[in-house]
Structures are given as C-alpha cells and as structure tokens.
Amino acid sequence: MLYSVAFWIAVVVISSSLLQNAFYVLQLVLAFVALRRKPPEPKVSLLWSEMSEVALPIAVLVPAYNESATIVENIRSLLALHYPNFEIIVINDGSRDDTVARAIAAFGLEPVHRSFEQAVPHAAIRGLYGSPRYPNLLLIDKENGGKSDALNAGINLSRAPLICAVDADSMLEADALLRVGQPFVEDPARMIAVGGTIRIVNGCTVHAGRVVEAGLPRQFLPLIQTIEYLRAFLMARLAWSQMKTLTNISGAFGVFRREAVVAVGGYSHGTVGEDMELIIKLHRYMIEQKREYAMRFIPEPVCWTEAPSTWSVLARQRIRWQRGALKTFAKHRIMCLNPRYGRIGILGFGYILIADVIGPLFEVLGYFLMPFFFGIGAVSMDFLLAFIALTFVFGVFISVGSLVLEELELHRFPGFGPLLVLTAVAIFENFGYRQINNFWRVVGYWRFLRGTQGWGVMTRTGFRKA
C-alpha cells in the first residue's frame, strides 16, 4: 500500500515537472519560429527617417528612491536618447538621500507648476522642477509611496499618449525608444503595451550612461543570471508574445498607452509585482470591455540593468518576485482557465499556475520525497536516476536553447570565449543554483501566505566605467 502511494506521488511530481518542461520546450520552439519570421532589425537611421514625422510622443517615467549616486548620469543618458518627441519625468519617491538636490544642481532646475489631473492615485507631491535649458525634463518630488505610487504620479503629470516606465538604475540603449515605439506607429489603434529585452550590465563597460562594450559578469551569481535573463526574455516573453498571451512586461522597461493604464487605475499599490499586475489588469479590462487590443514583446530594444551579486540580495529579489506573481495570480484568479478570458485565461494563467503556483512546490517536494521514497524502498534506484536525469536534462536543454536564440538574434557577446563560458554556465546552473532558486520561491510562497509586505533592500555596486 505504502509503495503504491509512493509510486503515484512520484508520478504526480514527475508529471508536473514534465508539464512545466513541456511548456518551456513549446516556448523555445515558438520563440525560434518568431525569430525566424521576424524581419532583420532596421538601422536606426532608417527607423528615424520613417518614423520621425509620425512617432507618438513618449513620457519616460523614472521612479527614483535613494539614487543619489547615479541619478545625474542616468538623467543625462536618458536625455540623449534618439527619439523625435519625448519627455523625461523623474519621480523622486521621498528619497532620504540628496537625490533631488543633486538633480536640481546638475540641471539648473527651478520650481515650476504644471496642470494635471488626479487620474490615478498617489501620495502628495511636494514640488515640481524644470528648466528652460532642458525643456523635456521634469522632476517630481513627492512623499514616499513606493514604486507604483511614484509611477502613478508620473502618469498624472505626463501629457504624452505613451508612457515608458524605466528603473532609475537601468540604462536604455540610445535607439531603444525608436524600436519600442515602432509597433505603436504600425498599429496605433490596437497596440497598448510593448516590452523590450532586459540584460545584465555587470561586466559591461559603461561610458556616459551607455554600454560601450558588452561583456560577461566576472562574479558567479550575475553570470548565472545572464542565462536566466536570456531564458526569461528571448525565450519566454518572445514565445508568449508570438502566442498573443504576454503576461508580463518588465517594470525595468516597458511602453504603455497612457489612456489604457489610466483606464485600469494605474499601477496597483500594495503589490511587489506591479509590472505583472498591470499587464494582467490591462488584459482583463480589454477583454471585459470587449475591445480589440495588442501587446508585443520585441527583442531588440535593450535595457541594461544591474543584477544582484550577493546571495542575500538575490534571495530577497527572488522571494519578492514569487510573492508578486502569487499575489497577482490570487487577485485575478477568476481569469485562471476561464474560457471567457480566451488565450490569457487558458494559456497565460495555465502557465502561471504550473510555473509559479504549482511548479516550485512540486519540484522542491520532489527533491525531498524522491530520496525518501528510495530510502524506504518505495522507488527503485532506476526510478530515482531517471527522475534526476529528466530534471537536469530538460533544464540544460532549455538553457542551451536560450543561448541559441541569443546567438541568432542579438549576438551581443563578442568573441568565442564568452560563448564558451555561457555554454558551461547553461549546464552547471542546473546543479545547485536551480535548486536554491526553487527553495527561495517556496520561501516566497510562505511569505505570501503569511501576508508579508515590503520590498526589502536592493544593494547596488555601480557600473564599470570606460
């Protein structure tokens, strides 16, 4: 009897893992098809000549909290973006350091007034600053309310039809807005959200707020995250975009139609996964209103961000991501496997259910149960080895597949050496790191169930300068 129960538990755990991996393989195939079909990225000069007269104005929203060390350089880099019509709105979210003072001094900002509508909620604004020298720069100084709250303030103050959310510690490539704005030019009536690729800046050479030479991180954790990001963006996002079931656009870089964001009440307060929550809200609203809409992920516009390089910071980030995903899932659970919500309900939420809700629990359960069942003789050595082989082989295959996509599409790491290193990382991340990551996700699960709030502290080490 015990053996039979153990056998069937093992079958359930393996089936869940298989289902999750089947989703990954499907994503890999779809991403590959998408890249094959995609026309080559046009040169910036061609994009500019085609779009300069019809590009929709974009307000770039940059929430900043204690960014004193990097705020000036980041604003300078954003002001130098190549786009015909854009405005930078920096939102100081009640920083405790001298973020505001540094920005004011560097850009000669003075108090200004701007009419705005309280379209979405946010904490009180203490002051607005602008300068005739930089007519497309506005600094909002407001009470602390969190990232969502800061973005909402930016949405209210913006007047452009498109808003672009960018993290203050991230760097956009000069042509990123042109590329991410292209789908809005091609399909302005339906397009409501477009996301681009996020890549890791650790190890890259940075000059004047621009990545001048891509390189691999020298530290172990950022190196492993390089492969994770390739998997998350070049594989998962691209595949979901191809299937018209994009369920997330990174908070570090995404462009949205302002009108649609306002219609769903802006960014939600009290959530740590505000980016995913916004996308799900947009899907839900559009489907319930029976409006035609489109969202896209395009791989070429790149935003560079710093990856955590210590175990403690990375753990906090992953636990937070898991809590965010679960909170969004719980809040919009009515959409899950609900045919009324079409592909998003069935495929999008089906995937979240398997990958974020059930997946981590079952995988960690498998790590403990399988050796236990083997110990009591309920499963044979053959079975245990087969389970381990399946788990690792799938993991390696998916990681190597993501690397193939990178090589075919972006090809950002120069030379043979970096590719060799990444290939090795694609194998070894499955032995240890993946298990630890799943453990963090289970911790995230636990904290979600306990209702833990807050973001935790992110420590930045800064960019390597040229």
Next chain:
Amino acid sequence: MVDNVLRVIWLVSLTFASLSILCMFALLLRRKWMSRREVTEARRRKELSDRVLAWLASDAATPPQFDDSEKERLVDLVFELFQILRGDDEARLQELLRRIDIADSELAQLDRGNAQRRAKAARRLARLNDPRIIDALRKTVAMDPDSDPRLAAAQGLVRHGAADDLVTIIRDLRFGANEKSRLVSAMMQRLGPDSMPRLLAVLRADVPDFAKAAALHTLGRIGAYDAMSEIIEFLQSPSIDLRAQAVNSLAELGHPEARGAVEQALHDPAWQVRTVAAKAAGRIGILSAAPRLIELLDEREWWTRYQAADALYHLGGEARAALVDESLKPSRRGRVAQMLLLEKAS
C-alpha cells in the same frame, strides 16, 4: 507499467541530452567561424567606407573603381549614407549607384526575393532612376501578398513622384479595418505642397477612415486653404476620429474663415472633438468662442477643461481676464483656471 514509464523517461532524457550536446557544439563551431568572418567583414567595410568618404570629401567628379566582389557591401553602405547625407553628397552617391548599375538585381529581388528582401528592394529602387522602376513598384503595390513590400513600394512611388492615383494605391495597400498604420500618414506628408487634388480624391473615395484622417491631416500641414470647405464637411461625419481630425486641420490652416466651423465643433457631442476645437479656437484666435470656452471649463474630461483654459489664455484680452476671474472662484472651473495660470506664470 513501471518499466514502461521508466523507458519513456530515459528515452526523453537521452533525446534532449543529445540535442543539447549537438546544439552546444554547433553553437561553438558557428561562433568560431562567425568571429573570423565578422573581423574580416568589419575590416573590409571600414576600408570601403574610408574610400567612399574620401571621395565625397574630395573634388573628384569620377567615383573610385570598385571590384564586383565589393558591390553588395558598397550598395549597403551607400543606402546607409543616404539616410544621413543630403544635397551634393546625396547627388554624388546617386551617381555612384548609377555607375555600379544595381537596378537589374534589385528589380529581380523585388520580383523573386522573400518578403523582407522584396521590401528592401522596394526601398532601394525608390532611390534609383530607371524607366522600369515605376511599373515594377506599381505592380508590387497591387500584387504583392505581404504588407511590408506593398507599403515600401507605395513609399517608393511617392518618392518618384509617381503616386498620382493615390486612391488606388491606398486601396491596393489593403489595410484591414482595424489597422491604422501611421506610416500611411507619413507617406502622404511626403507628397509635397501640390498634392491637394490627390488628397481631396482620397476624402471623396471609399477608403478606410484612417486614410481619410491622414489626408485631412496632410491638407492642414500643406496649408491647403482651397480645401477648407471640404474639410469643414467632415464635421458632419459619423466618425469621431474624422471630425476631430477635420478640426485639427482647420487649426493647422489657422484661417479666420474656419471660425464658424470651429465654434460649431465646440458643441460637438464627442469630448475628443470639443477638445481639439478648444485648442483650435485658441490657435486661430476666435474671440467670439470665449463664452463657450468658459463653459467648457466645467467639462467632465480634464483634458477638455485644460485645453479650454489654455485657449482662453492664448486669446488674451477679455478672454484671459475672464479666465483670471474664474480662477478666483472655489469651483472646478476655478481650479483648472488657477492651475493653468500658475503653469503659465512659471
């Protein structure tokens, strides 16, 4: 049962392991080969670029000689330079292209290449002079199964000044009812100042509304004062987009005769139209619209309230004084007036 499950698991594992190893080796070998090729290609391109730029900087009328092996690289370079060079330099690059004679190969690509290559060929042919090009581009607009080559060919026809029958081109582009590519608007804007008759033909034709909106927009941009009565007729359109665009074009034209139409649009049932009408009233300077603009300070939509306040400010004189009066009142009108005045003061 257990044996079968095990067999399947091992089979799947072995398949994916083999695939992974294969991919890794293929990837590394490809990179090794590509790295060498990229270095060589970058060096050759640099040499070529230096030669072309040196010739452009010199007074030499005759371009330097290039090998056949350099032709494709040279063509790529010239078309990139077209995006950034104008005037004499552009004309000299045209001459260079004429000498290396790429029309035949590009016409062949337009006919037989894949969709991406056909679109690229259409863009290139837009820059070349050859009597066969116009017909080939027309054929692409009419017959090509993909939208990118069709649009690129249409833009090419505009560039060649061969977009006489704009209505047919727009129909041939075969945009779906929900597609509203703004690139069509960009194409119309490149038609030039003498395009009014063709744009009016678009307004009268049975084409999608977004194309009519683009034509209205372009009429405003090119200052087509003679088209004002036709633009005003669109204020009766059932489409909100077209009514709003018509008012926008009147604002662009800025002609005092548009006064009646703009004042009528300030009473339009759609807030989007009232908003652009408020903006137009300020821009054209329609003083008689001031009472209605004061009323619009009470609108439900903030953007309409803001544009009405902005228009009153721009009208100046009594209209601005009325705005200041409103700003002293503790009401919604007062708040929007106050905020606008503060904004203008700063």
